[in-house]
Amino acid sequence: xxxxxxxxxxxxxxxxxxxxxxxxxxxxxxxxxxxxxxxxxxxxxxxxxxxxxxxxxxxxxxxxxxxxxxxxxxxxxxxxxxxxxxxxxxxxxxxxxxxxxxxxxxxxxxxxxx
Amino acid sequence: xxxxxxxxxxxxxxxxxxxxxxxxxxxxxxxxxxxxxxxxxxxxxxxxxxxxxxxxxxxxxxxxxxxxxxxxxxxxxxxxxxxxxxxxxxxxxxxxxxxxxxxxxxxxxxxxxxx
Numbered sequence: 675x676x677x678x679x680x681x682x683x684x685x686x687x688x689x690x691x692x693x694x695x696x697x698x699x700x701x702x703x704x705x706x707x708x709x710x711x712x713x714x715x716x717x718x719x720x721x722x723x724x725x726x727x728x729x730x731x732x733x734x735x736x737x738x739x740x741x742x743x744x745x746x747x748x749x750x751x752x753x754x755x756x757x758x759x760x761x762x763x764x765x766x767x768x769x770x771x772x773x774x775x776x777x778x779x780x781x782x783x784x785x786x787x788x
Numbered sequence: 789x790x791x792x793x794x795x796x797x798x799x800x801x802x803x804x805x806x807x808x809x810x811x812x813x814x815x816x817x818x819x820x821x822x823x824x825x826x827x828x829x830x831x832x833x834x835x836x837x838x839x840x841x842x843x844x845x846x847x848x849x850x851x852x853x854x855x856x857x858x859x860x861x862x863x864x865x866x867x868x869x870x871x872x873x874x875x876x877x878x879x880x881x882x883x884x885x886x887x888x889x890x891x892x893x894x895x896x897x898x899x900x901x902x903x
Contacts, residue, residue, distance in 0.1 A: 705888065707889030729889070762831060777835065
């Protein structure tokens with residue numbers, strides 16, 4: 675079974691640009707969550723999608739948005755990039771039915787904003 | 789508020805030493821789940837264990853063991869006879885962010901095992 679796939683692996687953007695990151699969950703998984711990881715703040719929850727609906731959202735500005743497609747693939751978008759958006763963005767998938775479910779993570783997209 | 793604290797930022801040991809990673813959590817929920825994840829240099833977090841709030845039994849899996857103590861709100865992780873391959877960042881996490889995809893992570897402990 676293929677794992678969680680995130681593309682691209684690395685991205686370099688400049689301030690003010692926008693970026694779209696992609697995540698393909700494990701086959702059969704309906705929940706996709708996104709996390710931002712930085713050295714200072716650690717792992718912070720961005721949002722979670724389940725069956726194409728946003729189920730939960732973290733404390734991030736509206737520049738961060740996401741969506742999920744009918745095949746459970748998910749994208750997240752960051753508009754008007756700021757230097758502080760430089761981070762590793764991790765996607766995780768799961769069956770989505772219980773708090774005890776473990777998350778399966780991708781290798782992440784390393785975003786650098788210059 | 790829910791919170792996970794991993795007080796040890798970095799730990800360095802020599803191979804074959806035992807090492808314990810500490811995790812303290814705060815929650816008002818009566819039902820919750822605790823997790824440990826490992827992040828190797830490749831970046832993806834790898835699930836190690838989960839424990840629910842009603843099960844305080846300690847668990848052992850090979851060289852890994854976990855000590856859950858509700859009275860002290862701690863969920864510590866011990867690696868026995870550490871190996872170089874154990875070098876990674878280890879995260880403790882707590883459920884209860886409203887949905888199962890929202891875990892509250894500690895800041896992580898970077899473990900370096902030297903030969």
